[in-house]
Amino acid sequence: MNAPLRQPRTRPSPQTLDSVLAQLAARFGERFSTAPALREQHASTLTWAANEPPDAVVFPQDAEEVAAIVRACAAHRVPVIPFGAGSSLEGHVNAPFGGVCVDTSRMNAVRAVHAEDLDCVVEPGVTRKQLDAHLRDQGLFFPIDPGADATLGGMVATRASGTNAVRYGTMRDNVVALEAVMPTGEIVRTARRARKSSAGYDLTRLLVGSEGTLGIVTEITLRLHGIPEAISGGVCAFPSVRAACEATILTIQSGIPVARIELLDAAQIRACNAYSKLDLAEAPTLFVEFHGTRAGVREEAERFGEIARECGGGAFAWATEAEARGRLWQARHDAYWAAMSLCPGAKGISTDVCVPISRLAECVEATEADLARSRIVGTIVGHVGDGNFHVLPLVDDSDPDEVARVRAFIDRLVERALDMEGTCTGEHGVGQKKMRFLEAEHGPGALELMRTIKRAIDPHDIMNPGKVLLP
Amino acid sequence: MNAPLRQPRTRPSPQTLDSVLAQLAARFGERFSTAPALREQHASTLTWAANEPPDAVVFPQDAEEVAAIVRACAAHRVPVIPFGAGSSLEGHVNAPFGGVCVDTSRMNAVRAVHAEDLDCVVEPGVTRKQLDAHLRDQGLFFPIDPGADATLGGMVATRASGTNAVRYGTMRDNVVALEAVMPTGEIVRTARRARKSSAGYDLTRLLVGSEGTLGIVTEITLRLHGIPEAISGGVCAFPSVRAACEATILTIQSGIPVARIELLDAAQIRACNAYSKLDLAEAPTLFVEFHGTRAGVREEAERFGEIARECGGGAFAWATEAEARGRLWQARHDAYWAAMSLCPGAKGISTDVCVPISRLAECVEATEADLARSRIVGTIVGHVGDGNFHVLPLVDDSDPDEVARVRAFIDRLVERALDMEGTCTGEHGVGQKKMRFLEAEHGPGALELMRTIKRAIDPHDIMNPGKVLLP
CATH class of the missing domain: 3.40.462.10 (FAD-linked oxidases, C-terminal domain)
Structure with missing residues (x-):
């Protein structure tokens, strides 16, 4: 398969970083911050993994803004770390190589509820409880409940499930389609709104569970169920x-x-x-x-x-x-x-x-x-x-x-x-903490297949580096 | 993303082909054939796509034999086309660039039924009706019914569904894990037998629906249901x-x-x-x-x-x-x-x-x-x-x-x-017949993402070339 990553991941140089941060500061104004307390809050806090804060936190409002952040970072190989509610448990939102945290909390609109089709379209910063409250009047619910009031974007990223999965399946089964910003800065849609399809590779399921290492999810079409x-x-x-x-x-x-x-x-x-x-x-x-x-x-x-x-x-x-x-x-x-x-x-x-x-x-x-x-x-x-x-x-x-x-x-x-x-x-x-078990679980061949996919899609390792796969 | 395929797909030269076929003939004996009638039967017959027969048909008995075929073909860029029951409808088993058809009909053992776990492990040549008959005494059934008595390998390849999907889901939802031979000839397992996992990229779902263009499935773990x-x-x-x-x-x-x-x-x-x-x-x-x-x-x-x-x-x-x-x-x-x-x-x-x-x-x-x-x-x-x-x-x-x-x-x-x-x-x-619609359906970005994955995993385009994606 392909050659290994061109160079091992390191932190960007201070000059490179400064120039990218200045560019983002200019574009995002008060929606950009390098305040230490905010940065620490945006690194993993729910585990004993060391707190590894990003260099800056940006609060985009739509996919175009996410794409602009990714393009600015990609041009200089600066890491991009997506952030939902920070409720993940294995060090997913740490920034071991620094970089820019993309906080999706301002992308929190429920864009559409198609009651007849039993689906809805949400932005990634919508939380589980917010969606639940939004749907209740319509006699519908979204069954995946990981306990914490996670964002739907985070739940896509970790392939979350929880107490209802035995009956309703996991995020794998309940995501119909995604929109995502890829490492090139391009915005792609993984599927149509039909309940099933055999039209090509399952890009939806490739992104579900990829923990932000292949792209940043900017819109989610979810399957709903009648209460x-x-x-x-x-x-x-x-x-x-x-x-x-x-x-x-x-x-x-x-x-x-x-x-x-x-x-x-x-x-x-x-x-x-x-x-x-x-x-x-x-x-x-x-x-x-x-x-x-x-x-x-x-x-x-x-x-x-x-x-x-x-x-x-x-x-x-x-x-x-x-x-x-x-x-x-x-x-x-x-x-x-x-x-x-x-x-x-x-x-x-x-x-x-x-x-x-x-x-x-x-x-x-x-x-x-x-x-x-x-x-x-x-x-x-x-x-x-x-x-x-x-x-x-x-x-x-x-x-x-x-x-x-x-x-x-x-x-x-x-x-x-x-x-x-x-x-x-x-x-x-x-995240960070279970990487060491993947080879024992999947064997070297399957793990190398995952690395091949990562390298092909994110050759410069800018998407949430240091998670899921050791390069 | 990555560079395009190194060279456009063409038929192998007659000398190259002869040498690969001779090698396979020597290894597989009576389980290798170049008889014209057999080759024609192994190309698409259920459509109005022209019948494009492979150059030879081989009947492997296990994953090691499939790997040997793939290695022999990969060394000389000879196409490999997997074949189940031949009941697919969009030209999936045609061989527009010639090559070797891998007929899985002799890999037809039900290897294990785990009644307590509601799963079973089958070889790809097991047909739907064969599995049904095998399970009936145990009070279990496999719900996916595409009509034809397809093989489970073929049903994985096309992400089949059918009449029961509204209740039980499609092949996407009912495959627990796969073993597959990749274009390198390596045998990989995509997942463990647990009902759910968040341990890395969803290789299972990447192969389900990939129509033999990324690898050849050699073992399938399926989810079962109580009758x-x-x-x-x-x-x-x-x-x-x-x-x-x-x-x-x-x-x-x-x-x-x-x-x-x-x-x-x-x-x-x-x-x-x-x-x-x-x-x-x-x-x-x-x-x-x-x-x-x-x-x-x-x-x-x-x-x-x-x-x-x-x-x-x-x-x-x-x-x-x-x-x-x-x-x-x-x-x-x-x-x-x-x-x-x-x-x-x-x-x-x-x-x-x-x-x-x-x-x-x-x-x-x-x-x-x-x-x-x-x-x-x-x-x-x-x-x-x-x-x-x-x-x-x-x-x-x-x-x-x-x-x-x-x-x-x-x-x-x-x-x-x-x-x-x-x-x-x-x-x-x-297959062949719906390729022309994929760009309209997915958009150029998502289609290019599919091509990036194909190129990374099968850089020489040996796996069922001329299907799903135009290079």
């Missing part, structure tokens, strides 16, 4: 992680179209009881939700209840009214903050893996044992219908021994998932 | 195409999870009545199918019946027993042969487009009017839940005026679909 007539939610405790996973497998295999099926381990339930003043049994617990007609969700909940009993589950409490459902699901909603409160002052290092569902129980059990053996305080929350789970180890940053133990734990977690035909990340993305 | 507890099917005639499309839109919008929703126009029903000895009303007709629990499919069928009535539909006949359903659906199953029987001796030129569903009625009505105005005998069958429909003009090959009228009709059909934010092909693929 279901009825929603019912329920909670059920199990004697073991294995029993909860078995109930999950049986539910999926029986074709029950569960909309959410979430596992919280005993440690997480303990944290939730303390944080949210609940009195749930401190046992592995499944939180489920069904979407459909009134009769349909009742039937599904009943069938799930039978499966749960077969697997040794306790009483299955369920409710269809929003308020009662909210109370039942309280623990799941508060899971992150509850876990964080276990060790006040500690840093939570959220990481995720995904395995074939048949291996999930084994993987979660081994991971719980590993946490205990490694003397790490941490909880496990899983989107178990997909075989995807998160571990949140809590780390005292100032304790080098603890830091080393957590690092080694994450290495073993990924190795365990890969040994089970799984992936090093189900939904967080690669 | 539903109950299936009900029904048929309903409408006063107009518009009314049938409105019923479809309302059904989709109401979130009724219809598994199939197929439109046959009045001309097609007339053909079916004659061919299958039926007495259906000669009106636009929807054929629907619901998958779920007994209570669920009953409720869905009732709700569909209400919607159909609201839209002016006639009596909605439905049945849950397989035999009765089969009778109701008879016309749909026989549609292709019924249409062909309208003009004995004529050639059927099956083509497809796909538009946002809100534009479907308008697009189908305009197309019917165009057929009439152009004095073309042809029928329309649509996977209307996706906005996708097929037109089957019947052409007397020996009548140059009719051929010209049909060509011009297809040009207008595509133009009409593109004007409505649609695509030139929803599921057949580009």
Whole structure:
């Protein structure tokens, strides 16, 4: 395949950088900034990756302005780092080689909702909750919910998913088309608004999950769904992680179209009881939700209840009214903050893996044992219908021994998932922190194929350099 | 982006070709052939594209053998054309520059069925019906049904879909991972067996729909589904195409999870009545199918019946027993042969487009009017839940005026679909015959991006040259 990148990525020289920044300052006025505090906010803050701020932050208002930034940077090989809400978890928005951060927060219009076609067109800075509020009156919703109030642009970049993915798929499945600025500064559209097409290479899916390393997304056409007539939610405790996973497998295999099926381990339930003043049994617990007609969700909940009993589950409490459902699901909603409160002052290092569902129980059990053996305080929350789970180890940053133990734990977690035909990340993305696992996951041939694509599209490595692929 | 292909594609010289063929003949023995009849069978026969046979046909048995063929051809820039069942419709398997056809029919093992994970691993020569028969005993099925008994490898190549796509998605959504031989002869795996991943570029989706122009698929991991507890099917005639499309839109919008929703126009029903000895009303007709629990499919069928009535539909006949359903659906199953029987001796030129569903009625009505105005005998069958429909003009090959009228009709059909934010092909693929529409559909920037990818991965244009992209 192609020759390697022409030269290894380095920071631009101060003179080069100054000239590009001056050009952008002149064009963008108060929408351009080099203020240190702002720059730090625009680098990764939610991880223990070092904060590596960009040299400047620009707030474009449309694709033409993004293209102008990219062209100015491309001419001098200055890095361009797209920024949404800053809620990514693996160091995606750091600027290890400096460069210009493109903050999309002012590109936050919902441009069109095509209710008849069940799609909408949004700018990349629209957040998940903003879109949700916009759609609610029309009886529509966008199902992908990664927890944080991320931007849709960021969710495209990381191929996000979350609790609803088991029923509605991930960003991969729910993006119809993209507009993006490529490293040349050219604005391209990846597809038409038809629901399916066989007309050439799937540029949409190439950009979804590329983490800003191939281009900057400037418009997104998303698939929508009708708000279901009825929603019912329920909670059920199990004697073991294995029993909860078995109930999950049986539910999926029986074709029950569960909309959410979430596992919280005993440690997480303990944290939730303390944080949210609940009195749930401190046992592995499944939180489920069904979407459909009134009769349909009742039937599904009943069938799930039978499966749960077969697997040794306790009483299955369920409710269809929003308020009662909210109370039942309280623990799941508060899971992150509850876990964080276990060790006040500690840093939570959220990481995720995904395995074939048949291996999930084994993987979660081994991971719980590993946490205990490694003397790490941490909880496990899983989107178990997909075989995807998160571990949140809590780390005292100032304790080098603890830091080393957590690092080694994450290495073993990924190795365990890969040994089970799984992936090093189900939904967080690669960023800086999971690059080292890609060769083990994909093999040298597939990784080189990714590099070939990167080199061909971005030969000067200006798009979010130092992420996903080591050149 | 990158420089253009180093030199325009031409046929290999006779000496070069002879030496490569001799090498393959020595290695593959009776699994290598240059017999003219066999070569002709391995070029496109289902269209009016000229039959352009390859120089030889090889029958490899595993990925290593495919890699050996590719390496032998790559060394001398001899084209490699993958071949499944030969059921593609746009000239995909023609060999305009000669070369070696890789027939995958002996790579037809179902390697594994992971019932717990709802996936299976197959070789590319496994056909849809073969897989169906293999899975049935295990209560599982693979939903993608393009009509023909295509191979799974071919279905990956063209991003096939068909009648079930409205509920279960297309090949894009149902391929978990691929193994493929790249133009270097290297064997790569695109992904692990986890149901989702954010670990790098989506190589799986890059190969799905690439029509053999980037690599040859040698193993496919597919997502499976449980056979539903109950299936009900029904048929309903409408006063107009518009009314049938409105019923479809309302059904989709109401979130009724219809598994199939197929439109046959009045001309097609007339053909079916004659061919299958039926007495259906000669009106636009929807054929629907619901998958779920007994209570669920009953409720869905009732709700569909209400919607159909609201839209002016006639009596909605439905049945849950397989035999009765089969009778109701008879016309749909026989549609292709019924249409062909309208003009004995004529050639059927099956083509497809796909538009946002809100534009479907308008697009189908305009197309019917165009057929009439152009004095073309042809029928329309649509996977209307996706906005996708097929037109089957019947052409007397020996009548140059009719051929010209049909060509011009297809040009207008595509133009009409593109004007409505649609695509030139929803599921057949580009092949040779739809290349000329890609620039209008995608714009020069996106098309150049596709070319950049092609050049980077296959710089010598050995993989199925003359398809999808003009260099």
